[in-house]
Every structure is written in structure tokens, then in C-alpha cells.
Amino acid sequence: MPSTLPPLTSLTAAGCTAVITTAAGTWPLSLAVGLAAAVLAVRAGVGRRVLAAAAAVLLPLGLSLLMLHGLFFPEGRTVLAVWGPARVTAEGLTFALESGTRTGACVMVLLLFSFTVSAPDLVAALAGRGLPPQFGFVLASALTLLPAMAGRLDNIRAAQEARGLVLRGGMLSRLVGVRLQMVPLVLGLIEDSGSRAQALEARGFGGPGPRTSYREVADPPAGRRFRTALLLFAAAAVALRLAASWPVAGPS
Amino acid sequence: MSQQSLTLPATGPGSGAGSAKARRIRRVLELAGAAAIAGTYVFLVLTQPADIANGPASFSALVALGGFFLGAVLLIAAALPVLPTSTLVLMPVALVLNVVLGQLMGSTGLPFYFDAIGTVLIAVLAGPAAGAATGALSSIVWSFFNPTVLPFAAGAALIGFLAGLAARSGLFRRFYLAPVAGFVTGILAGVVSAPIAAFVFGGTAGLGTGALVSAFRAMGDTLLAAITKQALVSDPMDKAIVFAIAAMLVYALPRRTTVQFPFVRRFRVLAGTAPETPEA
Amino acid sequence: MAGAILAARICSFNFHGERAPALRDVDFSARPGTVTAVLGGSGSGKTTLGKLLAGWLRPGPAGRLRGSLALAGELLEFQGGEDDPRINPAAWSDRVGYVPQEAAAMLSTVRSTVAEELAFGLENRGTPRARMLREVAGIAELTGLTALLGRDPATLSGGELRRLAMACAVITGPGVLVLDEPLASLDAAGVIQVRDLICRLTGAGTAVVVLSQAADGLARSAAHWIILDGGTATATGTPRKLIRSAELARTGTVLPAVTCTVPAVRAQSPVPDTEPVLELEGVGFGFPGAGGAVHEPLLRNLGLTVRPGEIVAVTGRNGAGKSTLLRHFNGLLRPDTGTVRVAGQSFAGLPAGRAAASVGLLFQHPRDQLFERTVLREVSFGLRRLHGREAGSRAHEALETVGLSRDAATHPAELPASKQRLLALATVLARRPAVLALDEPTVGLDRHGLGRLDHAVSAAAARGAAVVLVTHDAAYARAAAHRVLELDGGCLRDA
Incomplete structure (x- = not known):
């Protein structure tokens, strides 16, 4: 379900929230931000997709952090348990918790943004802000092409199976099979892009002149003021953090 | 609609190449981008917190994010507006290939990332600038599905840039040289990306790589040193395979397709393609 | 070539890196308000000619052209060298539109509705929004897309997609429209709609160029034929003159009326008492639908x-x-x-x-x-x-x-x-x-x-x-x- 916020406002909100959470660097805040994003995602009707995408990213990272810092943290002083070379320290566990929640909060917030924003609105809004149209093209075109790829790959696989290709067995035979599937996919995409380039040129895409937009994206002044406030707040948070822990005073 | 002239002005290499001033501005942007990335790296290594027992350093995280992101944005701003449309349309393709081929290779069970096949392929066909912009942009678009790749945009740009340089200097003309170029690229890209993993994420995303970092940590390395060493173990091998796959794909394409790319013709990137001989 | 809005004289055109020319000795011209058909078999060079005429393949970046192109009174001479004029693709396509055989190739892939896809070319030319809205509505009316303006282009049927691609090509009001196999893989309803649109365009004075490997009804409605074989124009003239010519017979052009009569009765069905294979x-x-529900079988x-x-x-x-x-x-x-x-x-x-x-x-x-x-x-x-x-x-x-x-x-x-x-x-x-x-x-x-x-x-x-x-x-x-x-x-x- 597309968000009701103007795309630039939700982009700014997500970005600033991520920056402020990083700057603050305390796990209760990170956890709260992550949970709030989850609640918002569920209420926007994209809870399942956001959580699935987040889990795919965060679970391996979380486990890796737990193993890494939970067991091996040479800087740790408060030793809780020792198994051979592994030392469980309170500092290590805290470090894993801090890093994990901080990344988790940022991932949740940014996924909430990307799963609720309407990509065409975002591209139109960015173009309206003077971003080069090439950027919008790459973003929108990739988002259009990606979902179509699964179907295309299925077709290739079916067509090749119909020719007697069986993808089974050891890694080497799989590798051969993958090569056979890659070739038609890459060739097809590159050939398509060749004619797309010709079509885009013919439709004036390469031209230098000013452009206009058919799509109108509402951007009420309240949203603009909100964005300014958020940006100032994020800048302040970053400045405070930098000032507080400027390293010249820190390590010798 | 005002009727434009049917032909473009006779001089100047391309429609967007513009005046000498515009070229100078682009050059400055490129250098500033590279400087931002290099400077950030040096700064992070010099100022890395000696004691991380008080929790992850938000300071280093912010510097790493800000510096690398700024560098990637400057590089994109320098390259994007002047890329011809024929290169531009390859960028979404590269991104799609990064994702899809990465997943396909992942299905073979090899313990690597394979997330740069498309970027390297495009760099070989269209050159270093296109490769760098592709790498950075594809990280930005991919972050719509996995935000953790966003901070690695600078590293991805570096991979694309180096792949393009390798192609330009003829390393893709011999099949065995491509993995060598990939190996060297992997070393540089791994080292540059290590501070991101260390300071922004506090570790690596995979269990295999995590185990490797743990081993170095158990020997008493700092986090950055452990992750850098891990990157030096995994990345060169990964990039060597990625470059080899990209070379294999480029040679599987029909000559008629590859020779349509001016970069391929001009620098005789592939074996058997004769250099352009203008007969004026 | 008097009265032609677009004319070409191609001595040779080579793609980069290819020794054999893709086109050689082709003279072409198209007049306002008529259909010109370029006929030939697969691989005869029709598409290359069409794209060259429409500025999709540009001499220089795409290959080496020796010859000349004349559009709306302007003559461009090409020697195949560095000093050749360089075609401005956007300006050229303002006057010559092209619709590829694979209509989807025309789409920008970055616009989410038919209306925005139509407007893409106008946006790039900086057309003011009020005028853009008017022109999109007008072209949708002409091509019968009005009811589809809010749809996602990716969900259109083959015939709808073909009309959208044609609309994208003519929205800037070109005097010439080049169509590559405009009727290929369309069902009967789609064929009628596309032919009707072509009639309207020629009625409004557009010179329509049809590239086709079938001498079908559309090709027969043309005023002028050019027969391509192996990259060379082997014959030109009226359909009446060429329909029974040896030059046409040599090409791979399909003659629907002829192939339909060929079916002599097949060999008898095999004996019915063999084991079925x-x-x-x-x-x-x-097909399983979203959420595991099974669609109508x-x-x-x-x-x-x-x-x-x-x-x-x-x-x-x-x-x-x-x-x-x-x-x-x-x-x-x-x-x-x-x-x-x-x-x-x-x-x-x-x-x-x-x-x-x-x-x-x-x-x-x-x-x-x-x-x-x-x-x-x-x-x-x-x-x-x-x-x-x-x-x-x-x-x-x-x-x-x-x-x-x-x-x-x-x-x-x-x-x-x-x-x-x-x-x-x-x-x-x-x-x-x-x-x-x-x-x-x-x-x-x-x-x-x-x-x-x-x-x-x-x-x-x-x-x-x-x-x-x-x-x-x-x-x-x-x-x-x-x-x-x-x-x-x-x-x-x-x-």
C-alpha cells in the first residue's frame, strides 16, 4: 500500500531517523525505533514483506555478531565464562547488542520507507528537485526489470529442460547448468537494452534541455517545514556526537 | 514545438560532453569523490578507537557513512550526466544481473557473495566511468531491498572502476588474466570496505565470514584489523571468480553484440576485435 | 524523388566490425499520405533500413554509411568518415517516427501508466504541462487508448501494446512513420485496430512505411513497394506490377493468398489401431494464485x-x-x-x-x-x-x-x-x-x-x-x- 506521505518527506524522515539513531548509539532508543517501524509497517499493510526482508538481512548479521563478540572480545574485562580460547564477556555481549539493534533500527526504518513509497512518485519528486533524469531512470528501470526477471529465468529454465538439460547432481554440473542459463539471460538483456537506448534517444531522453513532468506530486508546505526541521535535528545530532567524541582528545 | 536542427554540431565528442569548463568541473568532482573516500579511510584507520569496550563507536560509524556516501555521490554526479544513453540503459541491467546471477551462483553452494557480476560485465563493455557509476548506483537501488548494502556503495564503485581499467589495459584479452585482475581488485575493494563492516555494522553479515573474523579476534587483533584480514582472505578469491565469470559471459556473447560498444572497439578489450581504423 | 518527404540513397551500410555490408544499393523514398511497403524475407535488411531511416541506427555510432539521407528538404551526405554529419536523434524522430517489431522495446520502462508513457517524449522536450495533457488526451483519442490511460503498460495485451508504441511514436507529430511488422502476432481484432489507425494517419497526410515479410492486405494497400533481398533493393514499383514478379518470388516474402491454397489433402491419417504414443x-x-488460492482451472x-x-x-x-x-x-x-x-x-x-x-x-x-x-x-x-x-x-x-x-x-x-x-x-x-x-x-x-x-x-x-x-x-x-x-x-x- 502506498504511503500517504509525500515521497520526499518519507525519504527525509527515514534517512534522518537512521542518522539520529546511529548518532545516539544507545540500544533502548534503537530498539524503540525498530519496534515503531515494525508497528507502522503492519499498520500500512506491508508488515509481512518488511519483516521478511528485514529477517533475511538481520538474522545472519545478528547471529554473526553474537558469535563474534559474544565469544571473542579481547577488550572485554568482565568475564562471564571461558571455553578454551573463547571468552564470554559482558562488554562483548553489550557490543553485539548495541551494534545489532543499531543496524536493526536503520534497516527497519529504511525498509519501511522503500516498501511504502510509490517509486514513480519518488522519481518524479527527485526529478523535480533537479536530480539528473538519468538517476531516476536507473532507479525506476531497475525496479521495473527486477520483478520481471524471475519469470524470464523460469522461461529459460523450462525451455532448456525441454531440451534435456537436467539440473541435478554435484556442484560442477550445477555450475555448468548455471552457465547455460546465464547466457540467454545476459544476451537477452543486453540486446533489449540496445534497442531501448535507441528508443530513448528517439524520444528525446539524451537531450540536454529542460524537462517537464506529467505526474504531479503533491508537496504541501507543512511537509517542507517538517523536512527542514528534521534535517536540522539530524544535523544537530551528528554535530553533537562528533563534538562529544572527537578523537583528538581520545586516543593518544 | 521548436524545430531543432536535424544534425548535431560538428565538433565535440558527444552531446553531453560540453565545454572545457564542464569537463574541468567533472574532473574536480571525480577527484573530490576519490579524495573523500581515500581521506575517510585514512582518517578512520588513524583515529580508530583503541578501546571499544564501551560499545560501538557512533563517531566512527557516522564518519564512515558520511565520507563514503559523499564520495559515492560525487563520483555518480561526475559520471552520470555524461554517460551516453547506450551505457545508461545497461546500468539497470547490471543491477538486475548483480542480483539474479548472484542468486544463481549462490545456488551452486560456493561460499562467496558473487554480488558484482553485472557491474564487472558492464565495466568491461562500457569502461571505468560506467563501471564506477554502475557499482555505486546499483548499491543505492539494491538498498531498497537490503539497506545494509548502501554504505558499501563506494567499494562497489571501486570494483566497477578497476574492472573497467583492467579491461582498458587489455587484461580481458587473455582468459587467464581476468581472474588475476579480479584478485587485485578484491584486495583493494576488501581493504576499503573493511571500515564499513567494522564501524557501521560491528561485524560481517555472513556466518562463514563471521567465523573467520572470530578466529583473528581470538588471536588478539583489533576489530578493524580482524575484518580487514578476513576481507583479504575472502574478497580476492570472490572477485577473481566474478571476473572469470564476467569474462566467460562476454566471450559467450556474439561478436556482433560486443563490437557495438565503442569502448570495446576503441581499446580492443576482447581478443580478436580489431582496433577501429578510421578511413577518412 | 519529387514530392518525397523522406528519401534515402544508400550505397552501402556496414555495422562496425563487419566486412559485409548490411545494406547495399538501396534507393528509397516515401510520399506524404501514402503507404510504402518494404518487403523481404527474414534477414533481408528490412529492420536495418527502417532504423536507419528513422535515426534509430545513426551513421557513425552504429556503423558506416555511404550515401545520403534527405528529410523534409534537408540533404545529408555521408562518406563513412569522421567529417560526416551527426544526426540528432531527438530532432530526427520529431519528423520520422519508428515502431519496432517488439513493441515493448519502445517503452521507457520507467513510467507506471499509459498516460505517463505517452508523455515521456514530451517531458524530455520540455513541453509545458497544460499542453502535454492536451496532446496526451488527443493522441489517446486517435489511437483508441483513452480507456487505458491509467493502466500499467506492462499489463497491456499485444494489440494494445502495439497501439501504445505507435502512439508514442506519433505524439510529436512526425511526417513519416516507419512500422516494423506492425501486424505480426496480433489476433484478428488487433489487426483491424492497427490497420484502422494506419488509415487515419495516412488520411491526415502522414507518410507510412511498412516493413513486412508478408505481402498481406496491408502491404497490398500500399502505393509503392520496395523489394529487399540480401540487403539490396532488387525491385521497386507498384504492388500490381510486382506481385507476380520473379524478384518477389525469390525473396522469402510470404504471400498469404498463395500459401492458403497450397494445402493439398494430407496423407491419410495413420491406421487407427496402432498403440497411441x-x-x-x-x-x-x-495455476496457483497469490496466497495459495487456485485460480479458475x-x-x-x-x-x-x-x-x-x-x-x-x-x-x-x-x-x-x-x-x-x-x-x-x-x-x-x-x-x-x-x-x-x-x-x-x-x-x-x-x-x-x-x-x-x-x-x-x-x-x-x-x-x-x-x-x-x-x-x-x-x-x-x-x-x-x-x-x-x-x-x-x-x-x-x-x-x-x-x-x-x-x-x-x-x-x-x-x-x-x-x-x-x-x-x-x-x-x-x-x-x-x-x-x-x-x-x-x-x-x-x-x-x-x-x-x-x-x-x-x-x-x-x-x-x-x-x-x-x-x-x-x-x-x-x-x-x-x-x-x-x-x-x-x-x-x-x-x-
């Missing part, structure tokens, strides 16, 4: 029995499930209910690749099916396991059957579309399957290709293979098959 019993199938309680040597054609409207039916033969899809038996054996539990030994399936898009570096390697793929030492001779034999022996060392992707389809057919034939299933085999084939296809199908049937072909072309179905069945409402019945 393909049997479907009570087959039901529906596409096939229900479907039965089909094909005996060795029998050729069966299956027709039906778009989306009736014809391709889905074929994919059940070799286990790419498994029936929800009922059984599929080939030579008395069921494939249940076997991977689809194993079934390929006894069932050969030719897909609609040959590009997906081809993956090797040369034509010969392509046909030989997997043969050794199947035929052992005979593999080599089988491969050559299959290439001979489809007439590709001389292209054995070519990269499959460098073949023209018609030959790519024949190559895909050869890969299937080389395995000598007991069942040959062909999905829309005639699409994209020129006359030579159709002849080869006909020959290959009869040869396979004569050898005792059961042939099932799916086609939207009712005339071809009647001509080629012993039996014609119609797939309707999930069941097969005699047509």
Missing part, C-alpha cells in the same frame, strides 16, 4: 489421444491455455488431476529434463532455448548421451532438414529471427522424439522457413512421431494437420 486422460490444471477433464504419425493442430483464443497444455506433455507442468502418458509411460516423479528424450517441445521464443556458441554445438548439445557415436551425423542431419547446414559455425544469436526458430526446431528434431510439440511454430517464419517447417513436420510424422502443434493461424492448422482441435473452456473439441 501420447495419451492424456481427465487432465485438470490451474485452465484445463478441466481434458482428454487427448495421438497415434504415431499423426499430426494434430490445437487452436483457440489467446489465453485459452494452449501453451499450458503443451507443457504437460514433457512434465514441465504436472496435472492437478488425471494422467499424461507418453508411449504408455507416465512421467510422474521424473525431472522434466528426462522427458526430453521422448518429447520434444519447441517454445515460442527461440532465444530462451539457445545457449551455445555455434549452431552446430547448439544442435549437438546432449546428443552424445542419447545417441552415442551417431550424435554427429544426427546433428548434421537435423541442420540439413531445416536448411542450416551452411550456418553451422555461426553464433545462434547472429542468425535472423526466422533461422533462430528453425535452429530451435533442429535441436528438437535431432533428438528424434516420439512426440513433437510445437508452440506457434509459424510465427516469425518467412516463406523459406515455412517450407522448411512443413518439410520437417511431415518427415517427423512419416518417421512415426506424433506431432501436436499449437497455432492461432486457423488456415495453417487446417493445411498442416490431420485433425484440428479447439481448446475452449479447458476442454478440446473438434473444430
